[in-house]
Structures are given as C-alpha cells and as structure tokens.
Amino acid sequence: MKKIIHFRVKPRIKEWIIETLIRSSAVIVIVSLILIFLFVGKETLPIFFSSEIKQEVNLNRLFLPQARQNEKFVWQPISTVPKYSIIPLIIGTLKTTIIALLFALPLAIGAAIFTSEFAPTWLRELIKPAIELLAGVPSVVLGFFGLIVLATWLQNIFSWTFRLNAITAGIALGLAILPVVYTVTEDALSAVPNSYREGSLALGANVWQTAWGVVLPAALPGIFAACVLGFGRAFGETMIVLMASGNAAITSLKFTDSVRTLSATIATELAEVVVGSAHYYTLFFIGTFLFVFTFINNILGQWFVQRLRKRLHGET
Amino acid sequence: MKKFFLLVIGYWLLVISYYGCAGPYQQNKRRTITIKGSDTMVILGQRWAEEYMKKVATERPQVGADRPQVGAERPQVVIQVTGGGSGTGIAALINGGTDICQSSRPMKENEKKAFSGKQKKEVKEIPVAIDAISIYVHKDNPLKELTLEQIKNIFTGKIVNWSNLIKGWADKKIVAYSRENNSGTYLYFKEHILNNEDFATDVQTLPGTAAVVNAVSKDLYSIGYGGIAYGKGIRFLKVKKDEKSSAVEPTPENVYKRTYPISRELYFYLAGEPQGEIKNFINWVLSAEGQKICEEVGYFPLR
Numbered sequence: 286m287k288k289i290i291h292f293r294v295k296p297r298i299k300e301w302i303i304e305t306l307i308r309s310s311a312v313i314v315i316v317s318l319i320l321i322f323l324f325v326g327k328e329t330l331p332i333f334f335s336s337e338i339k340q341e342v343n344l345n346r347l348f349l350p351q352a353r354q355n356e357k358f359v360w361q362p363i364s365t366v367p368k369y370s371i372i373p374l375i376i377g378t379l380k381t382t383i384i385a386l387l388f389a390l391p392l393a394i395g396a397a398i399f400t401s402e403f404a405p406t407w408l409r410e411l412i413k414p415a416i417e418l419l420a421g422v423p424s425v426v427l428g429f430f431g432l433i434v435l436a437t438w439l440q441n442i443f444s445w446t447f448r449l450n451a452i453t454a455g456i457a458l459g460l461a462i463l464p465v466v467y468t469v470t471e472d473a474l475s476a477v478p479n480s481y482r483e484g485s486l487a488l489g490a491n492v493w494q495t496a497w498g499v500v501l502p503a504a505l506p507g508i509f510a511a512c513v514l515g516f517g518r519a520f521g522e523t524m525i526v527l528m529a530s531g532n533a534a535i536t537s538l539k540f541t542d543s544v545r546t547l548s549a550t551i552a553t554e555l556a557e558v559v560v561g562s563a564h565y566y567t568l569f570f571i572g573t574f575l576f577v578f579t580f581i582n583n584i585l586g587q588w589f590v591q592r593l594r595k596r597l598h599g600e601t
Numbered sequence: 602m603k604k605f606f607l608l609v610i611g612y613w614l615l616v617i618s619y620y621g622c623a624g625p626y627q628q629n630k631r632r633t634i635t636i637k638g639s640d641t642m643v644i645l646g647q648r649w650a651e652e653y654m655k656k657v658a659t660e661r662p663q664v665g666a667d668r669p670q671v672g673a674e675r676p677q678v679v680i681q682v683t684g685g686g687s688g689t690g691i692a693a694l695i696n697g698g699t700d701i702c703q704s705s706r707p708m709k710e711n712e713k714k715a716f717s718g719k720q721k722k723e724v725k726e727i728p729v730a731i732d733a734i735s736i737y738v739h740k741d742n743p744l745k746e747l748t749l750e751q752i753k754n755i756f757t758g759k760i761v762n763w764s765n766l767i768k769g770w771a772d773k774k775i776v777a778y779s780r781e782n783n784s785g786t787y788l789y790f791k792e793h794i795l796n797n798e799d800f801a802t803d804v805q806t807l808p809g810t811a812a813v814v815n816a817v818s819k820d821l822y823s824i825g826y827g828g829i830a831y832g833k834g835i836r837f838l839k840v841k842k843d844e845k846s847s848a849v850e851p852t853p854e855n856v857y858k859r860t861y862p863i864s865r866e867l868y869f870y871l872a873g874e875p876q877g878e879i880k881n882f883i884n885w886v887l888s889a890e891g892q893k894i895c896e897e898v899g900y901f902p903l904r
Contacts, residue, residue: 331609362782363782363787364797365797436819437819449818532807533803533804534802545806553783554782
C-alpha cells in the first residue's frame, strides 16, 4: 500500500492536541478503574489490620463455619452479637446466577443460531432489534416485573412456600442477560466466513448439518465469550435480585428458598451503615470480593477464548 | 465546534454571575436551623423542613435588586435535617452540635443529667407525632389476633407453622416478611417486639412497606409488618399485650388512647425553651398544617 502523507506545518499542532486528548481518555479509563479498586480496597484494610475491627469481623468469621447451636453461617449484621458470614450471600448469588444462565443461555444461543442461519432476511430484521430492545429495559422494571407478575405466575403453577425465591429472581435476571448473550453470539456466528457455509453445502450437507457441524464450532470462542459476559453481568446485577429474591440470607442448596445476594446486600445496607463500623468495612469487603471475582472471571474467560480460538483456527 | 465552546463558556459565565450576585443578599438574612437524630424521623423532618422553608420564602417580601431592604424584618430560614439515630442526635444536643434533636424514644434520665450538667439548662421535650406499626396477613387468612409474645416467636423462628396458631386451617409454613435492616421500622420492631433478639434467617426483607403489603396480599400463608398503610388484599391483625388483655385493632382512636400496644411518640428535644425562628418553626410543626404532613408521611398527628 502506498502511503500518502501531506506535509503541512500548521495542522501538526492540532493533530498533537487531538492525539493527546485521545490518549489521555484511554489513560483516564484505566486510571479510574485502578482508583476505584484502590479506594474500595482501602476501605477493607481494617478487616485485616485493625485489631479493634478484627475482634468483630475477620476472614475466619466471614468464610468459615462458626460454632453456634443451630446455624453455622449467618448474615445478621444488625444484632446485639453481629454475625458477618458471607457464605449465605455467596451461595445466594451463585444460585440466582445459575438459574439465570440456565434460563438465558439456551434461549439466547438458540435464537442467535436461528436468526443467523435459518431465518429469512425479513424475519431476522424483525427479531434482532426486538431482542436488542430488551437490553434497553431498565433493570428496576425487570425487577418489578419479577416481584409482581412473574412471582405470582410461578406460585400459581408450583405453589412454592417462598413466593420470592432463587428461581423467580433467576428468571427475571435471565431476561436481563439474554440480550447481551444473544448479541455477542449473533455477532460471532455472523463473523464465520460464508465460504465455510458454501463449502459445507457443496459437500452435500443440509442447512441444519451446516449450522450444527460447521458454523457453530467455528463460532465457539465467540459464543463462550458471550457466556462469560452473561455470567459477569448476572453475578453483579443488583436491582432485579433486590426486588425479586426476597432477600433472606438462608444457607441452603434448595433453589426454591429465598436468597440474598452480595450486590443486593451492599445496595440496601450501605445507605444507613455507621461509617467506620465493622459492618461498614464488611460491606466494602463484599464490594472488593465482587470486583475481584468478576475480574478473575473475565480474565479466565478471555484466556480460555484465546486458547479455543487458537485450537480452532490457529494451527491451520 | 467554536459555537459549542462559546455556548459552554457563556453558560458558566451566567452561572457564576448568578451566584455572585445572589450570594450577598441571601447571606445577610439567613437563619440556619439544624435538626439531627432518629433515622425513623428523617423523612418526616425533611418534609417539615421543605414545607416550612417554602412557606417562609413566600411570606417574605421578594428581595430583588430594586428593593433590597424590604425583606429585612424576617430572615430566610434554612433547615438542615440529618439522621444518624436517636442516640447520635441526643449526643449532639448534649454537646451543643444541633438546634433540635429528633428522637423516636424518650430521653433517658442519665442523658438528661448529662445535658443539664454540660449546658446548664433544662432539656425541653416536645412530642411532635405518633408512630404505630401494624401486623398484616392475607385477607383470606382466618387469624384475627396475636399476642406480642406470638409475634415475637413468629419473627424469631420459634413458631414456624400456621397449625401452631390456628387449629385446623392449614399445615403450612409461615412466610414472614420484614423491612430491610436500614429502616427505622425494622429497628423499632427489633427493639420493641423482638426485645433485640435476631430475626430468623428465613425472614424475607423487602424494600419498602408497599412491597411488604404487596407480597402479603399475594401470599395466603404469609405475615408482615409495617406502617399503617392502606393496601388492598391485606387485613390488619388485632394485637394483645399479653394472654389476659383484650385484643386491640390498630385504628387511629386506639393509637391515640394508647391502648394499641405497638405505638410510640416521636419527640423533638431542645436546649431550653425555644426562641425566635426555632419557636416559629415548632409552632408551625404543631399547627394543623404541620401535623397534616405527619399523615402524608405515614405517621399519626398528635391530637
């Protein structure tokens, strides 16, 4: 390719200004991320270093079973003897996340395969914006839908003891991550070169065999990235679970029990907590935990996607 | 691009000049009243403050550039309301850190002593509103009344099945709904009904009384508590102080007669007799206009 460079003196300064502006915006994004982590992380330090706070809350109390008569893991920060086990909160978060993924992944990936491989153009032009519109629904509306409508439907069908439980919240949460997973999966499928499809069809495979045997495997890294993204979103989502899960910190593996999630706990309790108390630092610890967990999740996801991509395309 | 920058600069010039001009006049005639204390009463205090400041502002003659001296008789009143808890408010009053202390409990004797020791005057107690908590069940639930002891046992997880409360109705688990632990209602309930024991872990917590009312109205086997809000599909339970006393319905009359057992007075505490603008404010709070706001926020006016 031939490079065309216009030498003029004046625009150089303008270019320099614009370049610096663009570069500094990139730096600002990274720096603010680091600063958020530092400031949130700083507020958790007393849990590790302040002897006064450590008497009330420490890693042992946060994660390990406590010697009590009936329940080993209890989240009860407002109490004469405050109890700060975050195990029920972690279990609750995982329960809603699992339900959300079980609900959203098959639907989203199925819909993506349909729109990119099978649907006629006019139908695709209809479905794609419709699903993407779902991403624009504010999460508080989805939470309200879960609390008022979905919970009643599910209770009428299954008559669970708890009207608001991990399944209700998980399905409402699934509606929130569905468009994310759908969009990324659809993009991954569309990015598969048409020559793959043509080659497969030329060899005598039908449309279904082509989609399942050729296009889907080729798009697998992208689909996996979509799942990781969906997981991260579901794990940290607050408003939906706050409204539709009942917020009882029960330590059980039953999906029909009410659950309290990490993010909902921060959202409700941080507003009124006494600044500088053990409870306050614990809430910041939960925030740091969420941050680190989603960070590691994303990095592992990225790494796995790259490995997958190499294995599928790299060696050819 | 140029136009845009000019617009931005123009806007900032406008903002700066506005505050620059308006500042001196307002600062001249300004009386700040600070209110601190109970978290339960923060919203009530804020609504009072808003309404009162609006009222004073409209009563004051307009201070314009053409006639800056007309509003001189009455200062502009600015009321700042903060929470922190009744104890925090009382401590602030003792140390002279607030004009008015809002408290959802009467001041203790030793607190009063500490106050008069430090401030060399008597503390002034003024009841300003009444708060009551009602217990709700689904409208088709046959339960009519509960004792305070039973309410406590339900929410601490000692009574878990409806068959323990009503004979031959349903062998179903009691689903209990509570408010989030950041609400004053939660703290009051925990202090006065549960005697500071912990809620059972499977008690669900919902954001707002409206959410509790809604959940109870949809759930035949549930029970919840909250302010006396009027919701469809729920029923208020009568409450008995103990086995022997009679069951009392949470009606305004019973709350006023103090026969309904889950109610309390909310107080203002002041350093001595109120004076000047503080006196005007308190007179207004106790007037029909101020008391109407209690009802709007969900409390009972004094009578």
